[in-house]
Amino acid sequence: MGIFEAILLTIITAATPLAIAALGELVVERSGVLNLGVEGMMIIGAATGFAAAIVTGSTLIGFLAGMAAGMVLAAVFAALALGLAANQVATGLALTILGIGLSGLIGRDFVGARREPLAKIVIPGLSDLPMVGKVFFAQDPVVYLSVALAIGVWWFLTRSRSGLVLRAVGESHASAHALGYPVLRIRFLAVLFGGACSGIAGAYLSLAYTPFWSPGMTAGRGWIALAIVVFASWLPLRAMLGAYLFGGVTVLQLHAQARGWGIPSQAMSALPYLATILVLVVISLGCRGEAQGPASLGTPFVPDR
């Protein structure tokens, strides 16, 4: 296996959790809700997923538990931001703080535990192809899931009737309400979907990306996922591209650190965060003057009878 192929494989593993979390948040934002709690839902998914996998010995149950934990936190967010029309920015921040605290409590008995990372599905024959074999035909199931998710979200938003209604709710909740669509119920389902995605993305970190749980292991990935949604201009396939771009930056800085090159390791570690800011700047330059994002994004909605 060449160095190029090795780098490509690690980029895929680094990009997958970013892609899943970003796709979930993309659907949430398309429905007009800004959930800044992605980081909190991811880390609770990582802690719960790892704990459940250690206790039951099943990676699948680990992923399901991580997904459920993400959905529970998302439901708490929905109760406040949708049910009580609370400020969405502040509620999302509360969710992140709560998630980081709870993940420490849940994961505390599992620090130091290790388990085999998620097995890869190797397709015999095809995976032996030179260069592309391992990259396309020997990945773990969640990598395939993330690709399916991107296509699924794209199809749902652009080709299905329910997706059209969801986008209408996100563009103008008052009009959608006047047409008789249940604005809050649609948003609630979107927020739950986002929580499930973030939970899976977090569980992927502790069950596949690394073979252990450590406190604070998401290290800002939830926030980077939020930036990817902006980078993607709220388009699912572009979000996939963005996730791979950021995955690439993460992996390249790791390889650069391993080689030295006389650059302080901290400067290399700062690269993904600086790249996020740079990307936001470039995107803003690209669409100056135009409205960005769904029109109702972040504004609370209280139905009047």
Next chain:
Amino acid sequence: MRLILERRDDRPTWLSLASPLAAVALTLVAGALLFLAIGKDPVAALKVFFLDPLSDGWALQELAVKATPLILIAVGLTLCYRANVWNIGAEGQLVMGAIFGSWLALATHGSPDGRWVLVAMLALGALGGMVWALIPALLKARLGVNEILSSLMLVYVAELALDYLVRGRWRDPKGFNFPQSVNFEPEATMPLLFEAGRLHIGFVLAVIVAVAAAIVLGRTLKGFEIRLVGEAPRAARFAGFDDRRTVLFVFAVSGALAGLAGIIEVAGPIGQLQPSISPGYGFTAIIVAFLGRLNPIGALIAALFLALTFIGGENAQIALRIPLDVTRVFQGLLLFFVLGCDTFLLYRLRLVSPARAA
């Protein structure tokens, strides 16, 4: 039958005082349930958490020491959030203030020249925080870059910069390779208020800042501009206020206050530069700002309460072996309850039958 939210016509004053108190009470109830869930006696745990830190003079001083950075940062964030500007990177601005101010403390180490060193350090600290805050502010005002994401990303960058300095250039050569700077000279540390204890003049400074901010926000044209831009941006534009200048102003002030908090922490309770200089004051201050109902004097009171959770958390860890993460859970729950209770200032819950709702 179902519950609906109905807009209130009036906004009674007693309700805006009762709302944060109700949030605190709900947090205590939720906390008791949390302690039960992890198998601790809830009454004993709540006593260690919220009453023991108030028991004697020494503990009260410690409370004020912990509240000092929270007051400074939360007052700045209050101005930001009132203007509908979302600076959530105060933690990074705190770190950058500590770096800027410590530079002078280390440069004059061994030959300090009177008290001006400390004054200059505080000024540099405020400058450092301001510079760091102006990056997301300029990006937002000039290019429309989302300030939530850019200010948060700079937290990680600032923390890595601090890590680099204390492990490299600024490490104490006689420090047995520990990643920390030399201890600051007495001239470069915050003077104590009392002979015994750790309370320093930073607390007095923080109280003055809170009062000054309350006057600016409530009684001056600048304060009116901030509130108007936040509540009615279109009206503010018609009134001739430049909302981009408001963004720069509130970011600059809140960054300077966070930077000041950072250098006060380093020159006060810590006394040297370390890889980690804050247990998340910059993030906790967000909760302080909301618990204080986005009012500088409210922030002053709320900061004392959240300082209590920090000290209570440390005590509970020692006395009852309750993990420190409980503090963060408490703080997250508190913010939830604050936001939830605030809804009832604007709306009341009404039970309606389906027939009438139709």
